[in-house]
Amino acid sequence: MSSLTESLKKYFGYDSFRPGQEKIVQDAIAHKDLLVIMPTGGGKSLCFQLPALLKQGITIVISPLISLMQDQVMALQDNGIGATYLNSTLNYEQTKIRQRDILAGKIKLLYLAPERLVSDTFQPFLVTLAQKIGIAAFAIDEAHCISEWGHDFRQEYRQMRYLRQQFPQVPITALTATATVRVQRDIIQQLNLRNPQIHRFSFNRQNLYYEVQEKERRAYNQLLHIIRSHQGSGIVYCISRKSTEEIAQRLVKDGVSALPYHAGLSDKVRSHYQTSFIRDDVRIMVATVAFGMGINKPDVRLVVHYDLPRNIESYYQESGRAGRDGEKANCILLYSRGDKQKIHYFIRQKTNPQEQKIAYAQLAKVIEYADTNYCRRIPQLSYFGEKFKGDCGNCDNCLNPKPIEDWTIEAQKFLSCVYRTNQRFGIKHIIDVLRGSRDKKIYEYGHHLLSTYGIGKDHTTDEWKNLATSLVYQNLVRQTNDGFNILKINDQSKKILKGEKKVYIAVKGKTVKKVTRDNNSQALEVEILLNKLKMLRKKLADLENIAPYVIFNDATLTIMAQMQPDTKAKFAQLSGVNDYKLNKYGDIFISEIRTFIQQKQLPFQLPNNTQMKTLRLYQQGLNIADIAKERGLSVSSIVSHLSELIELNQPVTIDNLVKAEKQKVILNTLKIIGNKKLKEIKERLPDEYTYDEIKLVRAWFKRIDNEQWTMDN
Structure with missing residues (x-):
């Protein structure tokens, strides 16, 4: 394991870097200016957070929104990392306390809004910080905000160009999830980046x-x-x-x-x-x-x-x-x-x-x-x-592809029209010519006199649009990206016109296959434990007044549910678990996992598919009547599912289904007469007690009995 990978596990609990992260971290440690264009979810934050922990001095992170910086600081602190922010939510005394901690060397990452960074009142502190602690780097998040060509331009970002003048030796890392080539150039120019290492990743979010x-x-x-x-x-x-x-x-x-x-x-x-x-x-x-x-x-x-x-x-x-x-x-x-x-x-x-x-x-x-x-x-x-060949395997059209048809003749008509209109028009105009439109523009250009005028009336506008976009997607015709989207003949177009290449396109109709996901007992078991772990995480998060994902993200909980570690040594091996979180949360989650392992030994532990469907709807907050309506089943069937789920120790709360006072009366009756048939129990109770209520409480009674038997044996 490399030293960087060891540091990754130590500070963040991950066993390996995501694609491209390690090279960015290496460049950052080498004090290089960086421009990182990485899609959301690619792990941009770690690219400046890990170098900050491995370099001397403090890294200053520029973040445009208060909520964004607060969330990142909260997550870092829950990993045992010295991080803080200075923003308008703090009063004077709170700000002074944090500034003292910063100058005492207790902080490795300081988050600021761009307005504070460039303010005259903050400058003296920044100079003192540079002299006493040293500034390791500036990390500018959401860097597209600096460009007028970006989708979220912010004027205050422009003022950060002074950083290079005031701190010429401090490297700058600019990060963004989306930036066209034009925006990239503007970011480099505005921040005066020196020979920046540009790390650009695919925008394809495969998940x-x-x-x-x-x-x-x-x-x-x-x-x-x-x-x-x-x-x-x-x-x-x-x-x-x-x-x-x-x-x-x-x-x-x-x-x-x-x-x-x-x-x-x-x-x-x-x-x-x-x-x-x-x-x-x-x-x-x-x-x-x-x-x-x-x-x-x-x-x-x-x-x-x-x-x-x-x-x-x-x-x-x-x-x-x-x-x-x-x-x-x-x-x-x-x-x-x-x-x-x-x-x-x-x-x-x-x-x-x-x-x-x-x-x-x-x-x-x-x-x-x-x-x-x-x-x-x-x-x-x-x-x-970004050119993409298609067949991603994770969209509706790829999972359920449309039938393929030979449209070579139509393609020849279309491309011939592109050629005869001197390659100066977009898709709409070409289709208008093919369909014999009487639009004024057609007559102004004299295109009503072309041999291709009106030869496409046998197909609808939508069908021609489908062909046109298909030709573009398959690179069988070129489309300019200057905002005008003009069609141009290319080498592949010429082969089609000469009859040397066939054209096949997807057309609307019945799909040719349907991909379904399998459900098996192992998957159900993992889902059940995962739900329990999420409920535990939520309880802990509420106690600490933090977001649940700060404790462990869904990916770590999923691995936890799959691996079911029952010792600290096994728990420490999970991705997303570092020493700090192992000591803070390990025993609590291990206890939940051990309880689950013990309970699943019972022969009736795993719910079946139909029970799980009802459980999912129940967990979304639906009442019994709504679940029945959503599933197209009777209310009594849903009550049976919930009763069975209660017996299986699934997360169904009896208090949400039967009033407390009625529970008490029914339980007392069951303790007296035992687990009898519903009719016998009903005869012992007042008329206002329904069979559904009795069934649910009886399931709770059985569950208590089973848990007691397990403890005694």
Whole structure:
């Protein structure tokens, strides 16, 4: 094991680096300027955090949002690492105490907002810090904010150009999740980076599953079904404040814990709602785009776009808030062509004609993404200039591919039209010519006189669009990326026109295969223990007033559930467990695992598939009637499932199902007459006691008996 890998395990508990991280850390330790473009979830933070612990002096981290820096500091402190922040949430005395700790050498990472860094009042302290402790490096997170061409430009970031002048020997690391080539150049220029090592990674988030569903007439019911069929935290993005409020209210009414989030709420309310979401006090956040950068919750398992996003970059950013821990997560877009009109309304509010033109072009790319029959990642990644061959194996189109047909003749017609219009137009104009449009523009250019005019009336506009995008995706025609998306003939186009190459495209129709996931007893066992460990984690997090993922992330808990370590030596080997966390949490989690191992020896331990489906819905907050409705079963069947789950020592709380006073009466009756048939027990009780209530309490009684028998033997 290399010294860097040993340090990684020591400070963060991980056994190995993620792809590309080790080389970045090596360059940082060598005092080089760096530009790191790494997708969300790729592990950017560790790229400056680990070098900070291995270098002399203090590393100053520039973070644009208070919540973001607070979350990172909290996570570092829970790893036993000296880290702190200075921001506007602290009063004078708190600030002075932290500054004393910093100058005493107790802190290795100091988080600041850009406004504080460049403020005149902070400069004397910064100079003192450099002289007394030494500044190891500046790490500028969300570095795209420094560029006017970035998607979230912030004027105060521009002022950080002075760092190179004031501290010429201190290396600078700039980090961002998204940056076009233009933005990269601007970052380097604005920060005056010296021969920076540029580490650019693929934007492909392989753990994310992408799907587009046609938006149904009853779109809310569709959304509710999606949420109920998924576990864990989720975000629902809506286009308007009104929608967020209405959907959040309906979800709560239907038994799903949810909150709205939009710019119309006060800062205090938004902060409270965000904290509730991060700490798993609420499961679903229904939000506008105001719920954006700085949402440092790595275990979001679902992101749904209830409305069409405005551009691919926004969609990549928003959907990318899922699965930041590297675990599997789902990103679902509900697509209705009518949603275009909503976006058009917002675009028309722009007063600059050029801005409007760009916005319409960006929207067209989103429509292309939603309509495509090919791998979703092709149009998504091409936006960032990344070529992707497709067949990702983790989107709806790749898992359920459309039938393939020979469209060579149509392709020849299309490419011939591109050639005859002098390669000066985009897809829409070519289709208009092929379909014989009477648009004024066609006649102005004289394209109604071309031999290709009207020869494509036998196919719909959508069918021609599908062919056009297919040709682009397969590199059978070139499309410029200058915002005009002009089509150009290439060598492959010429082969098609000469009849030397066939063209096959995916068409809408029945899918040719369906991928399903297997369920087996081993997987169920892991899921059961994982749920127990998550409940334990939540209890501990509430006691410490921190987010659950700070204790252990979902990836570590999953490995824990799979490996089931029952000793400290085994527990220490888990990825994500360092010495600090081993000593702080090891005994507590090991005790939970040992209890589970003992209980699973009982012959009735594992629930079956139908019981597990009911348990998942119960854990999402649904009541018995709602679970029955969702599953299409009777209420009595659901009561039977819950009773069986109680006997199997699964996380079903009797207090949520039967009132305490009724529990007491039924339990007293059972203690007197024993475990009799339901009818016999019912005859001993007043009329207001139902068979369902008796069945549930009797299951609880059996469970107590079984636990006592296990302890005695």
